Amino acid sequence: MKETAGTTGLIFNEPLLWEKGKKGRTAFSLPRRDVKEHAVDENLKGSGPDFPDLSEVDIVRHYIRLSQWNFSVDSGMYPLGSCTMKYNPKTNERQSALPGFAMAHPLLPEPFSQGVLKLMFELEQYLTEITGMDATTLQPAAGAHGELTGMLLFYTYLKSKGTPRSKILVPDTAHGTNPASASLCGYRSIALKSNERGVLSPQAVDELMDEDTAGIMVTNPNTLGLFEENIKAVADIVHARGGLVYCDGANMNAVMGIVNMGELGVDVLHLNLHKTFSSPHGGGGPGSGPVCVRKDLEPFLPVPRVIKKKGKYELSEDFPDSMGKVHAFYGNIGVMIRAYSYILSMGPDGLKKASQLAVLNAAYVKDNLKGTFHLPYDRPCMHECVFSDKLQEPYKVKTLDMAKRLMDYGFHPPTIYFPLVVPGALMIEPTETESKETIDLFIESMKAIAREAQENPELLHAAPQKTRRRRLDETLAARKPRLSG
Amino acid sequence: MKETAGTTGLIFNEPLLWEKGKKGRTAFSLPRRDVKEHAVDENLKGSGPDFPDLSEVDIVRHYIRLSQWNFSVDSGMYPLGSCTMKYNPKTNERQSALPGFAMAHPLLPEPFSQGVLKLMFELEQYLTEITGMDATTLQPAAGAHGELTGMLLFYTYLKSKGTPRSKILVPDTAHGTNPASASLCGYRSIALKSNERGVLSPQAVDELMDEDTAGIMVTNPNTLGLFEENIKAVADIVHARGGLVYCDGANMNAVMGIVNMGELGVDVLHLNLHKTFSSPHGGGGPGSGPVCVRKDLEPFLPVPRVIKKKGKYELSEDFPDSMGKVHAFYGNIGVMIRAYSYILSMGPDGLKKASQLAVLNAAYVKDNLKGTFHLPYDRPCMHECVFSDKLQEPYKVKTLDMAKRLMDYGFHPPTIYFPLVVPGALMIEPTETESKETIDLFIESMKAIAREAQENPELLHAAPQKTRRRRLDETLAARKPRLSG
Amino acid sequence: MTIMRYLPHTPEDIAAMLKAVRIDSLEGLFAHIPDDCRRHEALNIPDHLTEWELNDHMDTLAGSMAVSPDYKVFMGAGSYEHYIPSAVSFLVGRSEFATAYTPYQPEVSQGTLQAIYEYQTLTSRLLGMEVANASQYDGASSLAEAMLMTIRVSKKKAVAVSRAVHPLYRRVLETYFEPTDLEIRELPYLGDGTTDLSPLKDMDDLGGVAVQSPNFFGCMENVEDIRHTLENKSALLVVCFSEPLAYGLYKTPGECGADIACGEGQSLGIPRTFGGPALGMFASKMKYVRNMPGRLVGETVDLDGKRGHVLTLSAREQHIRREKATSNICTNHSLCALAAVMYMAALGGTGFKKLAQLNYDKSEYLKSALTGAGFKLPFSQATFNEVVVEFPASFTKTYQRLLKKKMIAGLPLGDFYPELKNHYLLCATETITKADIETLVQEIKK
Amino acid sequence: MTIMRYLPHTPEDIAAMLKAVRIDSLEGLFAHIPDDCRRHEALNIPDHLTEWELNDHMDTLAGSMAVSPDYKVFMGAGSYEHYIPSAVSFLVGRSEFATAYTPYQPEVSQGTLQAIYEYQTLTSRLLGMEVANASQYDGASSLAEAMLMTIRVSKKKAVAVSRAVHPLYRRVLETYFEPTDLEIRELPYLGDGTTDLSPLKDMDDLGGVAVQSPNFFGCMENVEDIRHTLENKSALLVVCFSEPLAYGLYKTPGECGADIACGEGQSLGIPRTFGGPALGMFASKMKYVRNMPGRLVGETVDLDGKRGHVLTLSAREQHIRREKATSNICTNHSLCALAAVMYMAALGGTGFKKLAQLNYDKSEYLKSALTGAGFKLPFSQATFNEVVVEFPASFTKTYQRLLKKKMIAGLPLGDFYPELKNHYLLCATETITKADIETLVQEIKK
Ligand SMILES: Cc1ncc(COP(=O)(O)O)c(C=O)c1O
Numbered sequence A, B: 001m002k003e004t005a006g007t008t009g010l011i012f013n014e015p016l017l018w019e020k021g022k023k024g025r026t027a028f029s030l031p032r033r034d035v036k037e038h039a040v041d042e043n044l045k046g047s048g049p050d051f052p053d054l055s056e057v058d059i060v061r062h063y064i065r066l067s068q069w070n071f072s073v074d075s076g077m078y079p080l081g082s083c084t085m086k087y088n089p090k091t092n093e094r095q096s097a098l099p100g101f102a103m104a105h106p107l108l109p110e111p112f113s114q115g116v117l118k119l120m121f122e123l124e125q126y127l128t129e130i131t132g133m134d135a136t137t138l139q140p141a142a143g144a145h146g147e148l149t150g151m152l153l154f155y156t157y158l159k160s161k162g163t164p165r166s167k168i169l170v171p172d173t174a175h176g177t178n179p180a181s182a183s184l185c186g187y188r189s190i191a192l193k194s195n196e197r198g199v200l201s202p203q204a205v206d207e208l209m210d211e212d213t214a215g216i217m218v219t220n221p222n223t224l225g226l227f228e229e230n231i232k233a234v235a236d237i238v239h240a241r242g243g244l245v246y247c248d249g250a251n252m253n254a255v256m257g258i259v260n261m262g263e264l265g266v267d268v269l270h271l272n273l274h275k276t277f278s279s280p281h282g283g284g285g286p287g288s289g290p291v292c293v294r295k296d297l298e299p300f301l302p303v304p305r306v307i308k309k310k311g312k313y314e315l316s317e318d319f320p321d322s323m324g325k326v327h328a329f330y331g332n333i334g335v336m337i338r339a340y341s342y343i344l345s346m347g348p349d350g351l352k353k354a355s356q357l358a359v360l361n362a363a364y365v366k367d368n369l370k371g372t373f374h375l376p377y378d379r380p381c382m383h384e385c386v387f388s389d390k391l392q393e394p395y396k397v398k399t400l401d402m403a404k405r406l407m408d409y410g411f412h413p414p415t416i417y418f419p420l421v422v423p424g425a426l427m428i429e430p431t432e433t434e435s436k437e438t439i440d441l442f443i444e445s446m447k448a449i450a451r452e453a454q455e456n457p458e459l460l461h462a463a464p465q466k467t468r469r470r471r472l473d474e475t476l477a478a479r480k481p482r483l484s485g
Numbered sequence C, D: 001m002t003i004m005r006y007l008p009h010t011p012e013d014i015a016a017m018l019k020a021v022r023i024d025s026l027e028g029l030f031a032h033i034p035d036d037c038r039r040h041e042a043l044n045i046p047d048h049l050t051e052w053e054l055n056d057h058m059d060t061l062a063g064s065m066a067v068s069p070d071y072k073v074f075m076g077a078g079s080y081e082h083y084i085p086s087a088v089s090f091l092v093g094r095s096e097f098a099t100a101y102t103p104y105q106p107e108v109s110q111g112t113l114q115a116i117y118e119y120q121t122l123t124s125r126l127l128g129m130e131v132a133n134a135s136q137y138d139g140a141s142s143l144a145e146a147m148l149m150t151i152r153v154s155k156k157k158a159v160a161v162s163r164a165v166h167p168l169y170r171r172v173l174e175t176y177f178e179p180t181d182l183e184i185r186e187l188p189y190l191g192d193g194t195t196d197l198s199p200l201k202d203m204d205d206l207g208g209v210a211v212q213s214p215n216f217f218g219c220m221e222n223v224e225d226i227r228h229t230l231e232n233k234s235a236l237l238v239v240c241f242s243e244p245l246a247y248g249l250y251k252t253p254g255e256c257g258a259d260i261a262c263g264e265g266q267s268l269g270i271p272r273t274f275g276g277p278a279l280g281m282f283a284s285k286m287k288y289v290r291n292m293p294g295r296l297v298g299e300t301v302d303l304d305g306k307r308g309h310v311l312t313l314s315a316r317e318q319h320i321r322r323e324k325a326t327s328n329i330c331t332n333h334s335l336c337a338l339a340a341v342m343y344m345a346a347l348g349g350t351g352f353k354k355l356a357q358l359n360y361d362k363s364e365y366l367k368s369a370l371t372g373a374g375f376k377l378p379f380s381q382a383t384f385n386e387v388v389v390e391f392p393a394s395f396t397k398t399y400q401r402l403l404k405k406k407m408i409a410g411l412p413l414g415d416f417y418p419e420l421k422n423h424y425l426l427c428a429t430e431t432i433t434k435a436d437i438e439t440l441v442q443e444i445k446k
């Protein structure tokens, strides 16, 4: 094996912020006072927050040191399944930082915000085209927020047809946000078992889909990395009974330019710009979860919508059937700017190529690790593949142990224990921005870990060893919550 | 003792660039071709450089990983004596990156470059004022380049008075660049011993200063961190014999607003903007080494000079006595922008305070470590203090060992084995931007190392242990030079 | 073909990998997808731009926007112009923060985790609350989630919300409540600009009561009075905000007895960016923590007993509880929270108070300039950095004239409050100079 | 008093530290300085600006400069506009690179050291030389150091330098040589724009001969011919450059027989910044390495035998050899070298060639547009991205008119070469479009 990617080096300890502050310091340049001080209503006056005072060098070192405790896409391969941790292009950061965007007030009179309105208008068009749907709203702030928006669209649309209905079918492979979003909208989730091939069977849908069921939430490609091959048949059943088909498009990275979601019978779909469209995940956000819909759902989209009139862009509230609003303003513009930049940088060929290579990388990992790890669904995969720890069970080595050990090898672990249908799941999504060499090293590392599992399981139980902190006691954290200092 | 600052954590191995490239990749967005391809003269045509081809993610990860192998001011205290590794304010980076500066062509017609000319003009004024001299050139690209400029000024000035003379007095405490710069100018360096107080004695100067000696190169405060208390007497002797006094102002950080260099009898002095004036050192540059002079040397300064005429700034070549040019254009504007921003941010009070605190920090370190380490010159220090390894000799522990061990404690080592007059020197310059807490931790760490030297010298011989690489074989490197891959 | 710089595969790589997976072409990777599911036309989006064409294009778009310093924007209304230290922007951009995922694997995410723990702590202190979560999307969704939480805690079916809460937040709340059987009752506002509490007396079936303070008119609510009014009632008191800098000067929600404090944190070091990404802040009393939405970072120890941080109490969350979760939130606004904690730390307690005072003083100066010029400020209650002013009906023309002079004279309120026709909401933060204010008022008088 | 954000000392800290050093005030720290050495007046510089005032001030200064895209600058002459990938700017700004010192302590500087080792390697390859140093200040000082090096190696007392070498580089060279007893002889140029080699035949006492290729007129020198001419002579051949991108298209100095190749690397990913900081590149044959100026990074192993890098061969340098050093250089242009290696790596060999070809093609288009419009290109030799054109005497007016139209029509050569009055040096890199060229030429014709 080549030199592993992971090693140890000098990094720094750093206390909590308030363990280092001292009154009389500041890292802020207080603007010059040009007006006199006014008295404040004594009844309302407070004493101000108890924050530590620090100098600029304190702040800088504090966060530089903290940053060095993180793994990130810029430091190495981050094959978190379902998260599409692709490379985040640096030019996108330049664009979103342009003062014209960054300093713009959201309520500027429209003639004074044409640039960003045009960007939103065009981005909607591009996303509509890429998904093969008919219209798009950019308002949702993340994937789950898009799902909520989608469920609200179901509700509003169905209500306009008579009754919103009360149930919704959610496959057992679905992401947790799907049923949670449905619940927020008052829909009771009905669990739908996927079949032995890891996908939905029309029969199962046929059995459960009734006149009180609003429809179905499909993820396609699904969280097993498989294409829902029966999607059209499923959609036909749902539609025939007056229901709607929602598609969780978190995995769109597998099928740009390859599948037309509109043609599959999907009525509503959300995208994750922070996955497929390369905006950085920021250690947990912000993201952006645009929702694309079929023509007849368009009137129900959130307002305001960006429209074009005589060559000028406007924000219009004039959609009387609209479901309302999910964001105070228009959503996460900063993320949209990055996605727009990405789409323009890639072009139609680039996007399709990205999907092809994302699938190629996943297929290559799957074929190379099959045998070393148990592959519960041995079928052509899309952008990710899901293994389990079954073959390591005899050695009392669990998915968690292997994930932690992978850190020592210099890789971020895959998503683990999801989807729930695969016990001890190891869900690997390499993305298209990883080179063959990196993936080969990842495969070698995974194989080395499998060998270690047989030969030296303690090594895995004690992993990680190279990180600044060893395994953390999550039970303690939950039993005696310390949520602030 | 508190938790040490240094620890180990996960970082990454990374091969050399050309060990990872593969033809058919690129990290560059080739501009669109809008003109047709022309044939190239076959006799002159080459085959193009043999560079590896890499993708953008390759490049980004490569340098992110490499960066994590470095210690920097932003990661911790960097008390390199003589280098003034103070905090580099982030706003300065914003200013120097402004497109109006960064994209400006140096030969723009003057009406189109007023902004940067004004900046240069004002910066010259500020530096002239801070040093108490009469005029300044910004052209030299670094401290040593400033010294060369200074020596050329000596030469040109003295030649205009008759003869340039052939020798120059250089104290034994001088930085290596001083004699090297003098040599470049054809001056033979005459070593001047400092006295038992670590400073120049007028007697010694009196003995050596003759009519063939161009003058003296003093560093004040000198490299022992001591103020040259006899500077005026020395200057008088030199001047009386027709010579000039050069001051290496690398240590100006000790005396801003406190000493007026002009009044000390200094004729020519260089500054290091990358030390005193907070511009980052960049892992070895770029710097900027302005030279300030007394009135009668002004006509000899390099051209072009920025002048102001009817409210407009011009670059004037109209200085017939000028020594010439040391830079193709005007010096390191990017560094000047940072220094200018720093001076404006600090103001007169801030600069003086900075010097006071720089001296306070050094004095505090000196008093706290005295006794633990041998202090060859036990006198009031300026911005730095110099210890030696004499007390550790019995344990066969050398300055080098202690320096390497300090890395494990999470600090950058001090300058070592310089100045040459102190065998095994440990030259500590904390700078004013280190807080008392950081300095206390540094002191504790140094004391812990002194204890280890007694109790466990092997630990020090084997240091550093926490870095990705252990001690490197410098002898091998020099014996069998491998200077490219 | 141009090589795309984000795609590292050479033709040879592709060939070798296809061979390894025994498939003969890239198209072949999708052969298992039923043909009627395949897309047959190419994507109809513009051909790719080079990095340089993109720069030009984006410069043009951004260049068309009216922003300071070119324009003087006297507009707050939920989005505030505050100075952001360059050190904060620099640090937020660190690769290791920006390109990491949610810290599911704590051993390789201690940087994000400690920073968010610090954010939770400083947020708790700022709001005077016991516990703050790791962030929500924005102020509006925070409020909606807060009201849903009051329902979960109280098991009631109605909430009351002040009409002086940001009208856009209220619309989001309505949208969230639409598919439920929950009722939202509106509390009117009084002549002094604060909420009319009198209707509350007769409402015993409320799960929660929400006011915003400073409210949409910039006025401080008498939150302590509301607390008193709610004594012996089941309703939880929710204090919402869009300008948390006010708590550098005024009492915190916690001090005034809030059960939940939530709102928008954009003011704290986050650029406005046309409204997003911003920062949903969310805090509550500790006793309600298990009903909170969103992620929480907690302190713990590692195998060696060393302090570290992890995501915790996730039994509330969608990935564990699925349809029974307290919220559906997954991706939150972590990097914005990071910016906020850096900003709060950069100011420090001392700086925060001083900056709050300065904002107050600027807007007080604006107020006196406006009254001095003869305009009416309808609301008498104390404000922070915003104020409602009534202009003559002819002011719409003046507003247009001012736009031409690159001044944006606040937000017209008529669209949001029909009863407040000819009323404008003006804002003056530390970025507005005395001279700016004088110019504005002089131009208005013209 | 305002607290300065770069100074962390609180009044209590200062008091405690003063107490520890047994001094009673900050002023007291300087009591040992003789009074007649003390400054008694305060510094007469402007009062401090806040971060925000500074931003405004600097925006104003920067805003007054004529730069692209607003202006079309057809000017090279040693400073070239090339696109810089945003990834490069981003990486160069990493704290760990930017705020480190010269890598004297290799164990904590492996990042800089490996990167500079890579820079040396790619520079060697680019120039076709055996060894490159870690950088000099700029092209001019590189040339001066190169000529001094030829003297050290050859022990001669004279050098010859082509008149077609950048006139500003030659002035720096003259300044460096002024205090020495060394002679500089000028080689004239021929009608085709290349150096006249005939005077060399009779010079046997030369230590070095320097030409620039592409030279100041943009013309490629026939370096191989010079090598032949120098056969059996002691003189070292120095090939200088101001536009290294040319070696993506043309033969390298090494291929043509250079002993030393040196010049300016600003083209390689470094913003122009009004002329500095730029990058002095310096390379030579291995046999001369011990006479080279500047730092060198070499490969070695650590105690465990693992590969690592260190500064090496420092016995040449000032900190070891003091007055006998090969040069006085200490601080060099490390971060610029880092930018250059990132840039070279980002382009890759393939991209580098393509970009060079594109530059060539743009300037060929410019040439044909100019000749098409009836202007004379006096020099017939092949060029890279610059060209000399002769305009009618009235062109000074045209030049001013073009300035008003935000076009900078090259550099007038009369100041540098009195014999080239009415001649202008024009440049077209990849940043100039065909349309830009057409507009320029049309405007000139008007
Ligand atoms: C399949 C799937 N659906 C939905 C989501 C939720 O998206 P977000 O985290 O942006 O809310 C995720 C993200 O983890 C996902 O993987």
Ligand SMILES: Cc1ncc(COP(=O)(O)O)c(C=O)c1O
Residues within 6 Å of the ligand: B082, B083, B142, B143, B144, B145, B175, B177, B219, B223, B248, B250, B251, B272, B287, B288, B289, D329, D330, D331
């Ligand atoms: C005292 C002294 N003089 C001169 C120099 C040379 O300055 P530079 O490295 O900028 O050339 C230094 C820098 O190390 C120094 O410490």
